[in-house]
Structure formats: structure tokens, C-alpha cells
Amino acid sequence: AQSVTQLGSHVSVSEGALVLLRCNYSSSVPPYLFWYVQYPNQGLQLLLKYTSAATLVKGINGFEAEFKKSETSFHLTKPSAHMSDAAEYFCAVSHRGGGNKLTFGTGTQLKVEL
């Protein structure tokens, strides 16, 4: 079984401030981990993914995430928030090798204030 837990359904930051969105996973086998962003009435866009290579993963738009096995975490960060980062963010997990289906977290709504 696999699951992800996103702590904080809503996160609010000031423009220019650090963005930290939390994700913890549970998986009985080595996982693939993903962060997706969703803008209103749109599909999901991949920000970054962890596939067992480097534990620090850099993605698009200045986002990065670090896989920490000891903490079963895959938190998403960005050093400086921009207004355009305001969106819904989803963490997801799947299994390695078998192409298993994605399991999504409940999502975190990021608000960026001036």
C-alpha cells in the first residue's frame, strides 16, 4: 500500500518569502515521488519527480524537493515566492518498476500575498 500526507491544506506566504510545502509518504517498496501544480480549471503540471537518483531534485520554476528516507518526506521548497506561484500543489507517490498508479495527497493551496 502507498499513501502521501500533505500537512497544511492552505499555506500563505509573502511575495519573496520561502515556500515550504510538506509531504510525507508511506510505501512498502522504494517509491517514485512527484509534485504537481494545478491552476484553476486546468490539468496537472509536473514540477519535479524523484526516481531514485539524486535525493535533491530540482524542478521547473525554481522549485526543488529533497527525498529523505529516514523521515519519509519529500517536501517542496522555493527560495522566493512569486505571485504566479499561487495554485494548488499535489504530492503523489507510485511504485518503482511496475508503473503502478499514482496516489495523490489531498493538496495544498498556496496563496502568495504582496
Next chain:
Amino acid sequence: GAVVSQHPSWVICKSGTSVKIECRSLDFQATTMFWYRQFPKQSLMLMATSNEGSKATYEQGVEKDKFLINHASLTLSTLTVTSAHPEDSSFYICSARVRQGLENYEGYTFGSGTRLTVV
């Protein structure tokens, strides 16, 4: 990169009618597609997994006769909401599994979603 085109982006239909949503893989062959439903301000709920040329696998609690999935070719999967009712109003998103790279890693690409409103 792998692109999935989903149509229509929005549709309004009368209660009791059927609506078909299409997802096409534009530049790759999608042997497996996933159909999700998303309620407002909630996460994506997997409805079913479709494999080209075979019957779809539905998640527990999803009505097979209500949500008909067809994956007749490697580039097209369709979801038909039959006898739609207002409670079927939702945002539906398809996703395709994409094989990538030397690791044989399989990623996922998503359609842009369909907003269904049943009146």
C-alpha cells in the same frame, strides 16, 4: 514531450443525457490511461484504469455502467458519463502513463481536464 489532449474542456448537459469525454495522446502511444474525478477544492480520485484493447479496471465504488471507458486504440481513450445527473457534475481529468529514459521509468502526463455541469 508527451502530450495528452482532452476534449471538451467544459460541457453542460441536461439531466438524463450522456456525455463523452475524449483523451488523445498526441505524440506517443498510451497503452494505459487513468481517469480521475476531482471535486471542488479536493484531490484527484482515481476512477478507473484503462488498457488498450481490454476492459477497464474500476476502483471500488465507481459504477461501471455509469462511467463507460473505452480504450480502443493506443492514442484514444474515452469516458462516457451515461444518464448524467447533477451529482455527476465534476472536473474529470485523464492521465497517460509514459515510458521514459534508460531507467525504464514510467512517468505520467495529464490532460487539461473537463468541467462537466449537469443541469
